[in-house]
Amino acid sequence: MRLPWMSRADRRRWSSARTVAELGELMALWLEGEIASRPGYQPRFGPDEETAHLVPVLTALCRAGYVTTCSQPGLAELGFDGRWWEQRAAVELVVTDPALQRRLVEAARAAGMLVRVNDYRRGGVQDQPVIVTTADGEPFTAFGGRIGRADMRIQWPELGRQLYARVARGTYVSVVAPEYGPAGERLWGILALLTEAPQTC
Template sequence: MSRADRRRWKSAKTVADLGELMARWLEGEIAFRPGYQPRFGPDEETEHLVPTLAALCRAGYVTAQSQYGFVGTRAEGLWWEQRAAVELVVTDLKLFHRLVDAAYAAGLSVRINDYRPDGGVQEEPVVATTRDGEAMTAFGGRISRAYMAIHWPGLDRDLFCEVSTGTYVSIIAPEYGTPGERLWVVLDFLTGQRRHDPADRWASSTQPTGPACG
Protein backbone atom coordinates (compact mmCIF):
# COMPACT_ATOMS: atom_id res chain seq x y z
CA MET A 1 0.00 0.00 0.00
CA SER A 2 1.37 3.42 -0.94
CA ARG A 3 1.94 6.03 1.76
CA ALA A 4 -0.83 8.20 0.28
CA ASP A 5 -3.36 5.36 0.45
CA ARG A 6 -2.20 4.39 3.92
CA ARG A 7 -2.82 7.97 5.05
CA ARG A 8 -6.19 7.99 3.31
CA TRP A 9 -7.46 4.96 5.25
CA LYS A 10 -5.85 6.15 8.48
CA SER A 11 -7.64 9.49 8.13
CA ALA A 12 -11.09 7.84 8.21
CA LYS A 13 -12.65 8.67 11.58
CA THR A 14 -16.23 7.40 11.25
CA VAL A 15 -18.07 4.42 9.80
CA ALA A 16 -19.43 6.79 7.14
CA ASP A 17 -15.84 7.73 6.20
CA LEU A 18 -14.88 4.06 6.03
CA GLY A 19 -17.95 3.20 3.95
CA GLU A 20 -17.14 5.93 1.43
CA LEU A 21 -13.56 4.68 1.06
CA MET A 22 -14.79 1.10 0.65
CA ALA A 23 -17.26 2.22 -2.03
CA ARG A 24 -14.53 4.06 -3.90
CA TRP A 25 -12.27 1.00 -3.69
CA LEU A 26 -15.05 -1.20 -5.07
CA GLU A 27 -15.57 1.26 -7.92
CA GLY A 28 -11.85 1.20 -8.76
CA GLU A 29 -11.07 4.78 -7.71
CA ILE A 30 -8.77 3.59 -4.90
CA ALA A 31 -6.21 0.88 -5.63
CA PHE A 32 -5.76 -0.44 -2.09
CA ARG A 33 -7.86 -1.36 0.91
CA PRO A 34 -6.92 -2.71 4.35
CA GLY A 35 -6.67 -6.47 4.55
CA TYR A 36 -6.22 -7.02 0.79
CA GLN A 37 -3.14 -7.44 -1.37
CA PRO A 38 -2.07 -4.25 -3.18
CA ARG A 39 -3.96 -3.68 -6.44
CA PHE A 40 -6.12 -6.74 -5.77
CA GLY A 41 -9.64 -5.43 -6.28
CA PRO A 42 -12.99 -7.13 -6.89
CA ASP A 43 -12.87 -10.05 -9.34
CA GLU A 44 -14.22 -9.52 -12.87
CA GLU A 45 -16.93 -12.11 -12.23
CA THR A 46 -18.27 -10.03 -9.35
CA GLU A 47 -18.29 -6.68 -11.17
CA HIS A 48 -22.10 -6.78 -11.39
CA LEU A 49 -22.22 -6.65 -7.57
CA VAL A 50 -20.24 -3.39 -7.32
CA PRO A 51 -23.19 -0.93 -7.56
CA THR A 52 -25.09 -2.85 -4.86
CA LEU A 53 -22.08 -3.16 -2.54
CA ALA A 54 -21.02 0.46 -3.00
CA ALA A 55 -24.56 1.66 -2.23
CA LEU A 56 -24.60 -0.45 0.93
CA CYS A 57 -21.29 1.07 2.04
CA ARG A 58 -22.62 4.58 1.47
CA ALA A 59 -25.83 3.73 3.36
CA GLY A 60 -23.94 2.83 6.56
CA TYR A 61 -23.33 -0.89 5.98
CA VAL A 62 -19.63 -1.67 5.49
CA THR A 63 -19.17 -4.78 3.36
CA ALA A 64 -16.61 -7.28 4.64
CA GLN A 65 -16.95 -10.04 2.01
CA SER A 66 -19.36 -11.16 -0.71
CA GLN A 67 -19.85 -13.69 -3.47
CA TYR A 68 -22.23 -14.23 -6.38
CA GLY A 69 -24.47 -17.23 -7.06
CA PHE A 70 -23.05 -19.91 -9.34
CA VAL A 71 -23.63 -23.55 -10.27
CA GLY A 72 -21.43 -25.32 -12.79
CA THR A 73 -18.06 -26.81 -13.71
CA ARG A 74 -14.99 -24.65 -13.30
CA ALA A 75 -11.58 -24.79 -14.95
CA GLU A 76 -10.32 -27.74 -12.90
CA GLY A 77 -13.30 -29.82 -14.04
CA LEU A 78 -14.94 -30.01 -10.61
CA TRP A 79 -18.58 -29.21 -9.88
CA TRP A 80 -19.16 -26.02 -7.87
CA GLU A 81 -22.33 -24.84 -6.17
CA GLN A 82 -22.30 -21.35 -4.71
CA ARG A 83 -24.89 -19.22 -2.93
CA ALA A 84 -25.02 -15.45 -3.33
CA ALA A 85 -23.95 -14.02 0.02
CA VAL A 86 -22.66 -10.90 1.72
CA GLU A 87 -21.24 -10.08 5.15
CA LEU A 88 -21.66 -6.54 6.48
CA VAL A 89 -20.48 -4.65 9.52
CA VAL A 90 -23.35 -2.72 11.15
CA THR A 91 -22.83 -0.32 14.05
CA ASP A 92 -26.20 1.49 13.96
CA LEU A 93 -29.12 -0.34 15.60
CA LYS A 94 -31.76 1.21 13.33
CA LEU A 95 -29.84 0.20 10.21
CA PHE A 96 -29.35 -3.27 11.67
CA HIS A 97 -33.10 -3.80 12.07
CA ARG A 98 -33.87 -2.46 8.57
CA LEU A 99 -31.37 -4.90 7.05
CA VAL A 100 -32.37 -7.96 9.05
CA ASP A 101 -36.12 -7.33 8.71
CA ALA A 102 -35.83 -6.96 4.93
CA ALA A 103 -33.72 -10.12 4.64
CA TYR A 104 -36.08 -12.26 6.73
CA ALA A 105 -39.13 -10.92 4.90
CA ALA A 106 -37.52 -11.97 1.59
CA GLY A 107 -36.86 -15.50 2.86
CA LEU A 108 -33.09 -15.08 2.93
CA SER A 109 -30.85 -16.76 5.49
CA VAL A 110 -29.39 -14.49 8.17
CA ARG A 111 -26.52 -15.05 10.56
CA ILE A 112 -25.72 -12.53 13.30
CA ASN A 113 -22.41 -12.30 15.13
CA ASP A 114 -22.45 -9.50 17.66
CA TYR A 115 -19.26 -8.07 19.16
CA ARG A 116 -20.79 -5.17 21.10
CA PRO A 117 -19.80 -5.09 24.80
CA ASP A 118 -23.47 -5.62 25.71
CA GLY A 119 -24.09 -8.08 22.88
CA GLY A 120 -23.19 -11.73 22.73
CA VAL A 121 -25.18 -13.30 19.87
CA GLN A 122 -22.90 -15.70 18.00
CA GLU A 123 -24.77 -17.71 15.38
CA GLU A 124 -23.33 -20.69 13.53
CA PRO A 125 -22.07 -20.26 9.95
CA VAL A 126 -23.91 -21.31 6.79
CA VAL A 127 -22.06 -23.24 4.08
CA ALA A 128 -22.16 -21.01 1.02
CA THR A 129 -19.93 -22.87 -1.46
CA THR A 130 -19.32 -26.53 -2.18
CA ARG A 131 -16.89 -28.23 -4.57
CA ASP A 132 -17.89 -31.72 -5.65
CA GLY A 133 -20.12 -31.81 -2.58
CA GLU A 134 -17.45 -30.74 -0.09
CA ALA A 135 -17.89 -27.50 1.84
CA MET A 136 -15.46 -24.80 0.71
CA THR A 137 -16.67 -21.49 2.16
CA ALA A 138 -19.15 -20.39 4.80
CA PHE A 139 -20.68 -17.08 5.89
CA GLY A 140 -21.33 -16.21 9.51
CA GLY A 141 -19.71 -17.67 12.59
CA ARG A 142 -17.55 -16.12 15.27
CA ILE A 143 -14.63 -13.95 14.14
CA SER A 144 -11.47 -14.03 16.22
CA ARG A 145 -9.79 -10.89 17.50
CA ALA A 146 -6.68 -11.89 15.57
CA TYR A 147 -8.67 -12.04 12.32
CA MET A 148 -10.23 -8.65 13.04
CA ALA A 149 -6.73 -7.16 13.24
CA ILE A 150 -5.77 -8.82 9.95
CA HIS A 151 -8.97 -7.72 8.20
CA TRP A 152 -8.88 -4.06 9.31
CA PRO A 153 -5.19 -3.09 9.61
CA GLY A 154 -4.08 0.52 9.55
CA LEU A 155 -7.34 2.13 10.63
CA ASP A 156 -7.65 4.93 13.16
CA ARG A 157 -7.61 3.34 16.62
CA ASP A 158 -11.10 4.53 17.59
CA LEU A 159 -12.58 3.51 14.24
CA PHE A 160 -10.99 0.07 14.48
CA CYS A 161 -12.52 -0.30 17.93
CA GLU A 162 -15.92 0.62 16.51
CA VAL A 163 -15.89 -1.82 13.57
CA SER A 164 -14.31 -4.64 15.59
CA THR A 165 -17.03 -4.33 18.26
CA GLY A 166 -19.89 -3.93 15.81
CA THR A 167 -22.44 -6.46 14.64
CA TYR A 168 -21.51 -8.62 11.67
CA VAL A 169 -24.56 -9.63 9.64
CA SER A 170 -24.30 -12.30 6.96
CA ILE A 171 -27.13 -12.52 4.41
CA ILE A 172 -27.15 -15.74 2.36
CA ALA A 173 -29.48 -16.80 -0.43
CA PRO A 174 -31.02 -20.20 0.37
CA GLU A 175 -30.78 -21.15 -3.32
CA TYR A 176 -27.56 -22.09 -5.07
CA GLY A 177 -26.78 -20.47 -8.40
CA THR A 178 -28.40 -17.58 -10.24
CA PRO A 179 -31.84 -17.85 -8.52
CA GLY A 180 -30.09 -16.65 -5.36
CA GLU A 181 -29.00 -13.46 -7.12
CA ARG A 182 -32.35 -12.06 -5.98
CA LEU A 183 -30.39 -11.20 -2.83
CA TRP A 184 -28.93 -8.17 -4.61
CA VAL A 185 -32.38 -6.99 -5.70
CA VAL A 186 -33.58 -7.01 -2.08
CA LEU A 187 -30.52 -5.04 -1.00
CA ASP A 188 -30.93 -2.55 -3.84
CA PHE A 189 -34.42 -1.68 -2.65
CA LEU A 190 -33.10 -1.36 0.88
CA THR A 191 -30.60 1.32 -0.21
CA GLY A 192 -32.82 2.97 -2.82
CA GLN A 193 -30.85 1.71 -5.82
CA ARG A 194 -34.13 0.37 -7.21
CA ARG A 195 -37.45 2.19 -7.15
CA HIS A 196 -41.15 1.41 -7.15
CA ASP A 197 -42.50 -1.15 -9.62
CA PRO A 198 -46.11 -2.30 -9.03
CA ALA A 199 -45.28 -5.69 -10.56
CA ASP A 200 -42.55 -6.36 -7.99
CA ARG A 201 -43.52 -6.87 -4.33
CA TRP A 202 -40.05 -5.67 -3.27
CA ALA A 203 -40.20 -2.51 -5.32
CA SER A 204 -41.43 -0.20 -2.62
CA SER A 205 -40.13 2.90 -0.92
CA THR A 206 -41.57 1.49 2.32
CA GLN A 207 -39.31 -1.16 3.82
CA PRO A 208 -40.69 -4.44 5.25
CA THR A 209 -41.26 -4.14 9.00
CA GLY A 210 -41.60 -7.75 10.15
CA PRO A 211 -39.97 -8.92 13.38
CA ALA A 212 -36.20 -9.32 13.40
CA CYS A 213 -36.24 -12.99 14.27
CA GLY A 214 -36.26 -16.31 12.51
Protein backbone atom coordinates in the same frame (compact mmCIF):
# COMPACT_ATOMS: atom_id res chain seq x y z
CA MET B 1 4.25 -5.84 -11.45
CA ARG B 2 2.02 -5.39 -8.40
CA LEU B 3 3.87 -4.67 -5.18
CA PRO B 4 2.83 -6.91 -2.28
CA TRP B 5 1.95 -4.06 0.06
CA MET B 6 -0.48 -1.16 0.24
CA SER B 7 0.85 2.16 -1.04
CA ARG B 8 1.57 4.92 1.48
CA ALA B 9 -1.11 7.09 -0.11
CA ASP B 10 -3.76 4.39 0.29
CA ARG B 11 -2.63 3.63 3.83
CA ARG B 12 -2.97 7.31 4.72
CA ARG B 13 -6.50 7.42 3.29
CA TRP B 14 -7.67 4.47 5.36
CA SER B 15 -5.91 5.56 8.55
CA SER B 16 -7.33 9.09 8.23
CA ALA B 17 -10.96 7.90 8.17
CA ARG B 18 -12.71 8.97 11.36
CA THR B 19 -16.33 7.88 10.92
CA VAL B 20 -18.18 4.82 9.65
CA ALA B 21 -19.57 7.00 6.85
CA GLU B 22 -16.01 7.83 5.75
CA LEU B 23 -15.07 4.15 5.97
CA GLY B 24 -18.07 3.24 3.81
CA GLU B 25 -17.13 5.87 1.23
CA LEU B 26 -13.56 4.55 1.03
CA MET B 27 -14.85 0.98 0.60
CA ALA B 28 -17.16 2.20 -2.17
CA LEU B 29 -14.24 3.94 -3.91
CA TRP B 30 -12.19 0.73 -3.72
CA LEU B 31 -15.10 -1.22 -5.24
CA GLU B 32 -15.26 1.35 -8.05
CA GLY B 33 -11.52 1.12 -8.70
CA GLU B 34 -10.64 4.59 -7.41
CA ILE B 35 -8.47 3.17 -4.60
CA ALA B 36 -5.98 0.38 -5.32
CA SER B 37 -5.96 -1.34 -1.92
CA ARG B 38 -8.28 -1.92 1.02
CA PRO B 39 -7.70 -3.32 4.52
CA GLY B 40 -7.99 -7.07 4.95
CA TYR B 41 -7.57 -7.84 1.22
CA GLN B 42 -4.67 -8.59 -1.07
CA PRO B 43 -2.86 -5.27 -1.70
CA ARG B 44 -3.28 -3.59 -5.09
CA PHE B 45 -6.12 -5.88 -6.15
CA GLY B 46 -9.69 -4.81 -6.75
CA PRO B 47 -12.85 -6.90 -6.45
CA ASP B 48 -12.89 -10.29 -8.15
CA GLU B 49 -14.18 -10.27 -11.73
CA GLU B 50 -17.15 -12.47 -10.79
CA THR B 51 -18.49 -9.71 -8.53
CA ALA B 52 -18.29 -6.89 -11.10
CA HIS B 53 -22.08 -6.83 -11.61
CA LEU B 54 -22.56 -6.52 -7.84
CA VAL B 55 -20.57 -3.29 -7.52
CA PRO B 56 -23.54 -0.87 -7.89
CA VAL B 57 -25.45 -2.57 -5.07
CA LEU B 58 -22.37 -2.94 -2.87
CA THR B 59 -21.32 0.69 -3.27
CA ALA B 60 -24.86 1.87 -2.56
CA LEU B 61 -24.89 -0.20 0.64
CA CYS B 62 -21.53 1.26 1.69
CA ARG B 63 -22.84 4.78 1.16
CA ALA B 64 -26.06 4.01 3.05
CA GLY B 65 -24.32 3.14 6.33
CA TYR B 66 -23.50 -0.52 5.77
CA VAL B 67 -19.85 -1.48 5.15
CA THR B 68 -19.55 -4.56 2.96
CA THR B 69 -16.52 -6.76 3.62
CA CYS B 70 -17.11 -9.86 1.47
CA SER B 71 -19.52 -10.94 -1.24
CA GLN B 72 -20.07 -13.48 -3.98
CA PRO B 73 -22.65 -14.07 -6.72
CA GLY B 74 -24.82 -17.14 -7.12
CA LEU B 75 -23.13 -19.53 -9.56
CA ALA B 76 -23.27 -23.12 -10.72
CA GLU B 77 -20.54 -24.06 -13.19
CA LEU B 78 -17.65 -26.30 -14.07
CA GLY B 79 -14.42 -24.86 -12.69
CA PHE B 80 -11.00 -24.69 -14.33
CA ASP B 81 -10.02 -27.59 -12.06
CA GLY B 82 -12.73 -29.85 -13.51
CA ARG B 83 -14.85 -29.79 -10.37
CA TRP B 84 -18.50 -28.68 -10.25
CA TRP B 85 -18.74 -25.47 -8.24
CA GLU B 86 -21.94 -24.11 -6.73
CA GLN B 87 -22.23 -20.81 -4.90
CA ARG B 88 -24.97 -19.13 -2.98
CA ALA B 89 -25.24 -15.38 -3.51
CA ALA B 90 -23.99 -13.91 -0.24
CA VAL B 91 -22.71 -10.75 1.40
CA GLU B 92 -21.10 -9.90 4.72
CA LEU B 93 -21.48 -6.41 6.16
CA VAL B 94 -20.39 -4.51 9.26
CA VAL B 95 -23.28 -2.55 10.76
CA THR B 96 -22.77 -0.08 13.61
CA ASP B 97 -26.24 1.51 13.63
CA PRO B 98 -28.83 -0.67 15.46
CA ALA B 99 -31.68 0.76 13.36
CA LEU B 100 -29.91 -0.12 10.12
CA GLN B 101 -29.14 -3.58 11.45
CA ARG B 102 -32.80 -4.21 12.32
CA ARG B 103 -33.89 -3.01 8.88
CA LEU B 104 -31.37 -5.28 7.17
CA VAL B 105 -32.16 -8.38 9.22
CA GLU B 106 -35.93 -7.92 9.01
CA ALA B 107 -35.89 -7.34 5.24
CA ALA B 108 -33.60 -10.30 4.60
CA ARG B 109 -35.57 -12.72 6.75
CA ALA B 110 -38.89 -11.54 5.31
CA ALA B 111 -37.54 -12.39 1.84
CA GLY B 112 -36.48 -15.87 2.96
CA MET B 113 -32.75 -15.16 3.11
CA LEU B 114 -30.45 -16.93 5.56
CA VAL B 115 -29.08 -14.46 8.12
CA ARG B 116 -26.13 -14.89 10.47
CA VAL B 117 -25.25 -12.32 13.13
CA ASN B 118 -21.83 -12.26 14.80
CA ASP B 119 -20.37 -9.80 17.31
CA TYR B 120 -16.73 -9.30 18.10
CA ARG B 121 -17.74 -8.11 21.58
CA ARG B 122 -17.52 -10.56 24.44
CA GLY B 123 -20.97 -11.94 25.22
CA GLY B 124 -22.35 -10.83 21.85
CA VAL B 125 -24.41 -12.95 19.47
CA GLN B 126 -22.37 -15.65 17.72
CA ASP B 127 -24.45 -17.44 15.09
CA GLN B 128 -23.13 -20.56 13.42
CA PRO B 129 -21.68 -20.23 9.89
CA VAL B 130 -23.57 -21.24 6.76
CA ILE B 131 -21.96 -23.01 3.80
CA VAL B 132 -21.96 -20.75 0.74
CA THR B 133 -19.74 -22.65 -1.71
CA THR B 134 -19.39 -26.33 -2.56
CA ALA B 135 -17.03 -28.18 -4.90
CA ASP B 136 -18.38 -31.48 -6.24
CA GLY B 137 -20.97 -31.32 -3.48
CA GLU B 138 -18.42 -30.94 -0.67
CA PRO B 139 -18.40 -27.81 1.56
CA PHE B 140 -15.70 -25.35 0.53
CA THR B 141 -16.39 -21.93 2.11
CA ALA B 142 -18.80 -20.47 4.66
CA PHE B 143 -20.04 -17.05 5.75
CA GLY B 144 -20.68 -16.09 9.35
CA GLY B 145 -19.22 -17.70 12.45
CA ARG B 146 -17.38 -16.53 15.54
CA ILE B 147 -15.23 -13.41 15.22
CA GLY B 148 -12.15 -13.10 17.41
CA ARG B 149 -9.43 -10.55 18.03
CA ALA B 150 -7.18 -12.07 15.37
CA ASP B 151 -9.99 -11.80 12.79
CA MET B 152 -10.46 -8.11 13.56
CA ARG B 153 -6.73 -7.39 13.29
CA ILE B 154 -6.58 -9.09 9.90
CA GLN B 155 -9.72 -7.32 8.67
CA TRP B 156 -8.91 -3.75 9.73
CA PRO B 157 -5.12 -3.29 10.23
CA GLU B 158 -4.98 0.22 8.70
CA LEU B 159 -7.79 1.85 10.68
CA GLY B 160 -7.08 4.47 13.34
CA ARG B 161 -7.78 3.48 16.95
CA GLN B 162 -11.05 5.38 17.35
CA LEU B 163 -12.62 4.09 14.16
CA TYR B 164 -11.35 0.58 14.86
CA ALA B 165 -13.08 0.74 18.24
CA ARG B 166 -16.29 1.93 16.57
CA VAL B 167 -16.20 -0.91 14.04
CA ALA B 168 -15.40 -3.40 16.81
CA ARG B 169 -18.58 -2.33 18.58
CA GLY B 170 -20.55 -3.03 15.42
CA THR B 171 -22.01 -6.29 14.21
CA TYR B 172 -21.09 -8.52 11.31
CA VAL B 173 -24.22 -9.60 9.44
CA SER B 174 -24.06 -12.26 6.73
CA VAL B 175 -27.01 -12.47 4.33
CA VAL B 176 -27.12 -15.58 2.16
CA ALA B 177 -29.55 -16.76 -0.51
CA PRO B 178 -31.00 -20.18 0.38
CA GLU B 179 -30.62 -21.34 -3.23
CA TYR B 180 -27.36 -22.27 -4.90
CA GLY B 181 -26.75 -20.89 -8.36
CA PRO B 182 -28.25 -18.00 -10.33
CA ALA B 183 -31.67 -18.25 -8.66
CA GLY B 184 -30.10 -16.77 -5.54
CA GLU B 185 -29.17 -13.59 -7.40
CA ARG B 186 -32.52 -12.22 -6.21
CA LEU B 187 -30.58 -11.29 -3.07
CA TRP B 188 -29.17 -8.17 -4.73
CA GLY B 189 -32.58 -6.73 -5.56
CA ILE B 190 -33.61 -7.17 -1.94
CA LEU B 191 -30.48 -5.42 -0.69
CA ALA B 192 -30.87 -2.61 -3.23
CA LEU B 193 -34.17 -1.69 -1.59
CA LEU B 194 -32.30 -0.94 1.65
CA THR B 195 -30.41 1.87 -0.03
CA GLU B 196 -33.55 3.72 -1.08
CA ALA B 197 -34.84 6.57 1.05
CA PRO B 198 -37.82 5.56 3.23
CA GLN B 199 -41.16 6.71 1.82
CA THR B 200 -43.07 9.32 3.82
CA CYS B 201 -46.81 10.04 3.71
